[in-house]
Amino acid sequence: MAVKELFVSCETEAAMRQFYREIQLLSALEHKHIVGFIGACLDPEHPCIVLEFCMCSVLDVLQDETQDVSLSQILLTARDVAEGCIYLHGQEKPILHRDLKSGNILLTSTGSAKVRFSGLQEAFWWSWVVGGTGCLCCFARAILICCTPVA
Numbered sequence: 610m611a612v613k614e615l616f617v618s619c620e621t622e623a624a625m626r627q628f629y630r631e632i633q634l635l636s637a638l639e640h641k642h643i644v645g646f647i648g649a650c651l652d653p654e655h656p657c658i659v660l661e662f663c664m665c666s667v668l669d670v671l672q673d674e675t676q677d678v679s680l681s682q683i684l685l686t687a688r689d690v691a692e693g694c695i696y697l698h699g700q701e702k703p704i705l706h707r708d709l710k711s712g713n714i715l716l717t718s719t720g721s722a723k724v725r726f727s728g729l730q731e732a733f734w735w736s737w738v739v740g741g742t743g744c745l746c747c748f749a750r751a752i753l754i755c756c757t758p759v760a
């Protein structure tokens with residue numbers, strides 16, 4: 610298990626709503642290539658989320674000059690991440706990660722890759738894009754073209 614402690618005060622109603630939304634999102638996701646949600650502590654003085662434990666991130670491996678990474682491991686990691694993203698995009702309300710990078714791809718003890726969310730701000734429901742709200746400056750032009758409503 611890994612415990613994600615929230616250092617932002619959850620004493621305000623808005624902060625608690627954000628915390629509950631993150632729990633709601635994480636608890637609804639269940640896939641072998643998404644870091645698993647185990648539970649949460651809802652105490653406003655000690656809010657935390659309990660997640661599946663992974664050994665390290667891809668960033669850790671890339672920064673460790675003593676590690677040799679084979680082409681087959683790179684391809685397996687890419688496949689695992691793609692499967693996780695396909696799962697996210699295939700939800701009833703499709704989800705875009707928005708911060709997919711080596712630090713947010715974790716590796717298990719068996720070498721399997723899992724996508725993690727560091728915070729709810731990384732999750733972006735696809736309908737927000739199609740509906741015309743949200744931060745569109747973050748998206749590639751091809752995504753914006755695909756999401757443009759047809760009149």
